[in-house]
Amino acid sequence: MNILRAIATRIATTLVTLFGVAVIVFVVIRVAPGNPIAMMLPPGASEEDIARLTALYGLDRSIPEQFVIWLGGVLQGDFGTSISLRQNVLTIVLGRLPATLELSLLALGIAIVLGAALAFVATRWRETPAEAGVDVVNGIALSVPDFLWGLALILTLGVAWPIFEISGRVSPTLDLPFVTQFYLVESLLRLRLDITLNLLDHMIMPAVALALPLAAVIAQLLKASLKETIRQDYVMLARTKGFSESRVILHDAMRNALLPTLTLTGVQLTFLIGGTVIIERIFSYEGLGNLAIDAVINRDLPLIQGIVILFAVLFVGINLAIDLLYAILNPRLRHG
Amino acid sequence: MLTRRDLMKRGAAGAALVSTAGLPLRAFAQGDDLTIAYNVNLPSFDPTVGLSAVNPTIQGIYQSVFDQYIAQAPNLDLVPGLLTEWGWNDDRSKIEMSVREGATWHDGSPVTPEDVVWSLERAGNPDTGNPIQFVWGKIGNFSIDGNTIAADVKEFEPTLFKWMGFLTGYVLPKAYYESVGAEGFENAPVGSGPYKVVQFERNAFLRLEAHDGYWGGAPAFKSVVIKFVPDATSRVAEIDSGKSHVVFDIPYEEFDRLKAKPGLKGVTTPVSDIAMIFINDVEPMTDKNVRLAASHAIDKQLLIDRLLNGYGVKIDTLQTPEYDAYDPSISVPYDPDKATELLAASGYSTDNPVSFKIQTTRGFKPKDFEMIQAIVGMWRKVGIEAEIEVYEIAKHFELRAADTLAPAAFYNWGNSIGDPSTSTGFAMFGPSPHSVWDGEDIMGMIGPLWGEPDEEKRIAGYKAVDKHIAEQGAVIPLLQYVQPIVFADSVDVTPHVSGAVQPNLMKPAG
Numbered sequence: 001m002n003i004l005r006a007i008a009t010r011i012a013t014t015l016v017t018l019f020g021v022a023v024i025v026f027v028v029i030r031v032a033p034g035n036p037i038a039m040m041l042p043p044g045a046s047e048e049d050i051a052r053l054t055a056l057y058g059l060d061r062s063i064p065e066q067f068v069i070w071l072g073g074v075l076q077g078d079f080g081t082s083i084s085l086r087q088n089v090l091t092i093v094l095g096r097l098p099a100t101l102e103l104s105l106l107a108l109g110i111a112i113v114l115g116a117a118l119a120f121v122a123t124r125w126r127e128t129p130a131e132a133g134v135d136v137v138n139g140i141a142l143s144v145p146d147f148l149w150g151l152a153l154i155l156t157l158g159v160a161w162p163i164f165e166i167s168g169r170v171s172p173t174l175d176l177p178f179v180t181q182f183y184l185v186e187s188l189l190r191l192r193l194d195i196t197l198n199l200l201d202h203m204i205m206p207a208v209a210l211a212l213p214l215a216a217v218i219a220q221l222l223k224a225s226l227k228e229t230i231r232q233d234y235v236m237l238a239r240t241k242g243f244s245e246s247r248v249i250l251h252d253a254m255r256n257a258l259l260p261t262l263t264l265t266g267v268q269l270t271f272l273i274g275g276t277v278i279i280e281r282i283f284s285y286e287g288l289g290n291l292a293i294d295a296v297i298n299r300d301l302p303l304i305q306g307i308v309i310l311f312a313v314l315f316v317g318i319n320l321a322i323d324l325l326y327a328i329l330n331p332r333l334r335h336g
Numbered sequence: 337m338l339t340r341r342d343l344m345k346r347g348a349a350g351a352a353l354v355s356t357a358g359l360p361l362r363a364f365a366q367g368d369d370l371t372i373a374y375n376v377n378l379p380s381f382d383p384t385v386g387l388s389a390v391n392p393t394i395q396g397i398y399q400s401v402f403d404q405y406i407a408q409a410p411n412l413d414l415v416p417g418l419l420t421e422w423g424w425n426d427d428r429s430k431i432e433m434s435v436r437e438g439a440t441w442h443d444g445s446p447v448t449p450e451d452v453v454w455s456l457e458r459a460g461n462p463d464t465g466n467p468i469q470f471v472w473g474k475i476g477n478f479s480i481d482g483n484t485i486a487a488d489v490k491e492f493e494p495t496l497f498k499w500m501g502f503l504t505g506y507v508l509p510k511a512y513y514e515s516v517g518a519e520g521f522e523n524a525p526v527g528s529g530p531y532k533v534v535q536f537e538r539n540a541f542l543r544l545e546a547h548d549g550y551w552g553g554a555p556a557f558k559s560v561v562i563k564f565v566p567d568a569t570s571r572v573a574e575i576d577s578g579k580s581h582v583v584f585d586i587p588y589e590e591f592d593r594l595k596a597k598p599g600l601k602g603v604t605t606p607v608s609d610i611a612m613i614f615i616n617d618v619e620p621m622t623d624k625n626v627r628l629a630a631s632h633a634i635d636k637q638l639l640i641d642r643l644l645n646g647y648g649v650k651i652d653t654l655q656t657p658e659y660d661a662y663d664p665s666i667s668v669p670y671d672p673d674k675a676t677e678l679l680a681a682s683g684y685s686t687d688n689p690v691s692f693k694i695q696t697t698r699g700f701k702p703k704d705f706e707m708i709q710a711i712v713g714m715w716r717k718v719g720i721e722a723e724i725e726v727y728e729i730a731k732h733f734e735l736r737a738a739d740t741l742a743p744a745a746f747y748n749w750g751n752s753i754g755d756p757s758t759s760t761g762f763a764m765f766g767p768s769p770h771s772v773w774d775g776e777d778i779m780g781m782i783g784p785l786w787g788e789p790d791e792e793k794r795i796a797g798y799k800a801v802d803k804h805i806a807e808q809g810a811v812i813p814l815l816q817y818v819q820p821i822v823f824a825d826s827v828d829v830t831p832h833v834s835g836a837v838q839p840n841l842m843k844p845a846g
Contacts, residue, residue, distance in 0.1 A: 036387070045769050050737070087519065284539070
């Protein structure tokens with residue numbers, strides 16, 4: 001019952017949050033300098049031309065009027081029409097979401113595996129040069145921003161040793177027999193491993209660039225948590241049973257140590273998704289981030305609103321899911 | 337059941353496949369395929385409406401898929417396209433155009449005079465959202481006789497036929513467009529240009545296939561992939577790693593490095609895009625001495641040599657040497673002593689400098705911010721203290737349309753038809769939303785030229801305007817940009833002065 005009440009409360013606050021985001025975004029992008037009409041004015045446009053274009057895109061109304069019209073449409077599933085792409089915003093944004101989700105989840109997977117491995121090494125060989133080495137690696141991974149990792153990867157594994165593809169999501173020459181935009185998932189389900197490998201060939205570098213800072217965060221937190229956990233009585237007991245240190249860390253200490261890391265990983269995942277904006281641009285990856293940059297450059301107001309709302313839904317959804325997962329994994333919350 | 341051994345075997349096979357997929361493509365294939373890394377994304381496919389229609393950078397893609405009414409040669413000359421002949425009657429009250437016979441759409445159907453008329457009527461209809469409607473709406477009442485189209489001139493527009501080879505001047509297929517609608521056309525565009533669209537992944541790539549029935553002859557490359565790579569570093573990596581055959585608009589220092597590499601070649605072309613500083617006639621720019629001093633104090637050649645690796649052409653009017661009204665006799669030389677004298681005449685000196693703000697973009701054009709920094713340094717030496725404000729290009733457009741730019745504002749101005757009306761005319765005619773100069777004298781000179789039917793007189797008129805502008809210091813033209821293109825030595829590239837990079841102007845190296 002407690003969990004159900006908590007879920008209901010969270011959903012209610014989520015809706016309020018989304019409304020707040022919608023209001024802020026709507027107002028901010030309209031009062032910010034630059035408007036799409038000024039950008040599309042041809043040489044020689046008259047005052048009448050400007051008025052005609054302004055009315056055509058509904059920008060001749062007051063901001064509150066525009067907001068009410070837009071919100072009314074959103075409540076009916078109509079996010080408007082993109083000014084630059086001249087297509088339905090929801091269709092465009094949902095079409096791009098799978099690419100960004102697949103990239104983010106791949107990056108998250110890499111970050112977790114890498115972070116956990118580093119934390120394990122530092123804990124297993126604590127107070128040795130190995131732990132110091134892990135700390136140095138963590139420090140470097142954290143202090144270099146993801147877009148610089150991206151450029152470094154392009155210059156090394158893309159140019160100096162051209163192992164991976166530099167741009168795009170999949171090779172243009174491949175015919176994709178897919179019905180969804182979740183290419184990676186669908187290629188696995190259809191056992192089209194040639195396409196899977198081609199996708200990974202394009203996704204590895206951007207995913208690693210996104211993953212490195214997060215892996216360092218996970219490694220640091222998990223290491224601290226593991227160090228605390230391995231001093232607990234039940235872990236000591238496991239040791240006295242004669243299990244190896246590695247087995248004790250992986251089997252007995254890891255589960256409890258994971259809980260605080262899980263919460264933080266959820267928060268960090270939202271930052272990781274935010275990081276896709278620049279990374280997708282650098283790697284010419286056809287996701288939401290790349291789309292968002294064009295939308296901002298072109299002052300495509302409906303598209304910016306659609307992308308930001310979708311990002312907001314993603315972020316609050318992820319946080320909600322993490323909270324629920326935490327409640328399920330933590331017996332004190334589950335029964336309390 | 338999957339055993340651990342099986343899993344390891346499959347993993348090893350997968351790793352081998354991954355590494356094979358990632359093998360370098362350093363050895364460019366000389367064949368039917370061509371890959372170009374383009375510097376912008378293609379937002380939409382209808383070249384006649386919306387933001388994309390007035391974006392000069394993507395016209396090269398449109399020109400690959402669609403035909404213009406009148407084609408434009410690489411040197412900007414108008415040449416027969418879907419229209420083979422065009423012209424006015426004696427009193428400029430009617431126009432007549434002949435439509436090419438034998439041209440076909442990508443679906444195999446013939447291009448007809450009805451397609452041309454429908455495209456022109458659609459362009460002239462204010463409801464369709466064509467941003468150049470102000471030109472297309474000046475003709476109407478079309479009639480067709482065989483392959484000849486006649487139309488009434490509602491208002492004389494001297495540049496009408498030049499616009500037919502410029503922004504939104506594209507012929508679209510009437511029957512196909514009406515059957516699929518605007519959204520259907522976006523999803524599956526059909527044109528009559530040298531290439532047809534096979535696959536379009538927005539923000540990723542465009543796959544084109546040669547239109548074998550093209551009236552101008554089948555293109556040399558049968559299959560073309562245009563990758564959209566807006567990040568300059570990534571474009572450099574594309575050619576450096578051998579994954580694209582052609583890249584352009586990369587930093588000049590990278591251009592110099594890449595063209596020296598084995599297997600790569602480079603070409604630079606002055607294009608129809610200039611760097612300039614708008615002068616807004618507000619204080620202190622109402623003082624002619626200040627304006628002229630600001631012009632004479634700038635060493636343009638030094639900017640080109642030091643900041644652009646020598647790639648640029650110094651200009652003193654808004655016309656480049658390729659434009660119709662270029663007049664080499666108009667000169668505003670670098671003369672810091674004269675600048676000092678002019679400022680002194682208005683009571684300014686290095687101890688008592690005149691102050692104003694200059695706005696600029698940063699990273700929108702090559703070394704834009706750095707150029708303004710250098711100019712501010714040159715100004716300081718003669719008694720001008722300028723404060724730099726960096727803004728986004730979107731804000732520039734908004735401020736310019738509202739006539740609220742700072743006293744000085746850096747911008748680039750493209751003019752790929754090379755007509756003076758679309759450079760000096762729109763940039764300096766007060767009522768234009770693109771001008772921030774409101775001087776009655778210049779307005780009075782440009783006004784009669786809009787509808788001047790005598791072409792020689794019109795061009796001479798604009799040359800006189802440019803001379804007057806130079807004498808008044810009403811704008812500071814800086815330089816003509818040079819477009820760098822790097823390509824594999826298996827490809828021959830013909831650059832276009834408009835800056836439109838077109839696959840049909842490329843062929844296997846012979």
